[in-house]
Amino acid sequence: MGHVFEFVANSTDGVIAVDHRQQIVLWNEAATAILGFSSEEALGAMCYEILRGRDGEGCSVCRRDCDAIIAARRLELTPANEMAAQTKQDREVWLKVSTILVPSRRQELSVLVCLFRDVTRQHEVAGAASDLADVVLGQVTRSPGQACRPAAPSATCVELTPREREILGHLMTGLSSQAIAELLSISSRTVRNHVNSILGKLGVHSRLEAVAYSLQNGVIESQITSTASTATRFPRSASTLIDHIR
Numbered sequence: 001m002g003h004v005f006e007f008v009a010n011s012t013d014g015v016i017a018v019d020h021r022q023q024i025v026l027w028n029e030a031a032t033a034i035l036g037f038s039s040e041e042a043l044g045a046m047c048y049e050i051l052r053g054r055d056g057e058g059c060s061v062c063r064r065d066c067d068a069i070i071a072a073r074r075l076e077l078t079p080a081n082e083m084a085a086q087t088k089q090d091r092e093v094w095l096k097v098s099t100i101l102v103p104s105r106r107q108e109l110s111v112l113v114c115l116f117r118d119v120t121r122q123h124e125v126a127g128a129a130s131d132l133a134d135v136v137l138g139q140v141t142r143s144p145g146q147a148c149r150p151a152a153p154s155a156t157c158v159e160l161t162p163r164e165r166e167i168l169g170h171l172m173t174g175l176s177s178q179a180i181a182e183l184l185s186i187s188s189r190t191v192r193n194h195v196n197s198i199l200g201k202l203g204v205h206s207r208l209e210a211v212a213y214s215l216q217n218g219v220i221e222s223q224i225t226s227t228a229s230t231a232t233r234f235p236r237s238a239s240t241l242i243d244h245i246r
Contacts, residue, residue, distance in 0.1 A: 011208045014095075014116045017102075018047045022069055025111065034095070034118050036088030047114075053083040053095070072101050072112045077216050082119060094123040098212045115212055158201055158219055167194045168219070172211050 014034045017026035027042040035050070042050055046064075053062035061067070061083050071078045080098040087093055095116040102111045160168065170180045177191040184191075195207065202219070204210050213219065 011115070013206060013208045014118075015113065015208075016042070016047065016116075017111045017113045018069070020069075020073065020110060022047050022064065022066075024050065026113070031116075034087075034093065034116070035085065041088075051083075052086040053097075055081075055083055068099055068114075069112060072099075072110065075101065075103060077101070082123070092120075093118055094120045098209060098216075100212050100215055115208055117206075158217075160198065160201060160219070164194055164198050164201075167191060168198055168210065168214060171195070171198075171207055172214065 011028060012030055014031035015026065015028040016024055016031055019025050024042050024045050024047050027037075027039045029039075031042070032038055037050055048062040048064060048066065051062040053060070055061050061081075062085070068078050078099055080096065082094055082096050084092050085095050096119045097114055097116045100113040100115070102113060104110045166184070167180060170183065175183070177188050177195065181188045181191045195210075199205065199207075199210055202210050202213050204213055
């Protein structure tokens with residue numbers, strides 16, 4: 001499980017991890033940038049008290065024993081979704097949220113990792129487009145909370161080349177484009193081209209989303225190697241968490 005935390009801890013996407021009690025045990029800098037809470041304020045707090053998420057109908061999705069944590073306790077996956085959260089300044093932001101379950105032999109040590117990015121602007125544009133369509137067409141074409149984004153392809157429909165699978169495997173260990181290029185004796189530009197192709201085929205927008213999608217859907221098994229483990233270093237908060245949940 002260490003490679004998952006190694007990869008996400010320094011992500012540009014917001015990342016939090018919660019234990020089986022829904023207590024926050026990992027909070028990265030991007031989460032602070034998006035929501036305004038410092039790690040000192042967030043760590044140890046209940047996730048639903050920090051996020052206060054609601055769906056497009058205004059119903060609470062962040063609560064004690066939410067759908068995501070119940071599914072995690074059953075070792076089940078939950079699909080990516082969008083929700084409205086509140087920042088520290090009580091400003092509403094729309095988040096695209098994906099989850100990764102990091103199980104442990106002891107259930108109380110299992111961790112649910114939530115990856116999120118701010119999609120407020122896209123949500124506003126989608127809402128404006130819907131309103132305009134209602135005026136022009138004279139009919140409701142979309143519910144207020146629905147976003148205009150294509151669904152990601154199913155895992156069975158994803159056709160990656162052998163090289164793309166190899167590179168995706170190294171992305172799952174946290175290697176940078178430069179490190180992958182040196183490992184495979186190819187140029188960094190070639191690696192970036194392969195990564196862009198992978199993102200397009202998976203229907204995602206970032207390396208982190210590609211890794212999350214692959215882990216959840218079994219697109220490819222992680223290729224953890226001794227080279228990868230020495231090529232990156234754990235941030236202190238992540239490595240401490242990993243030692244805790246082993």
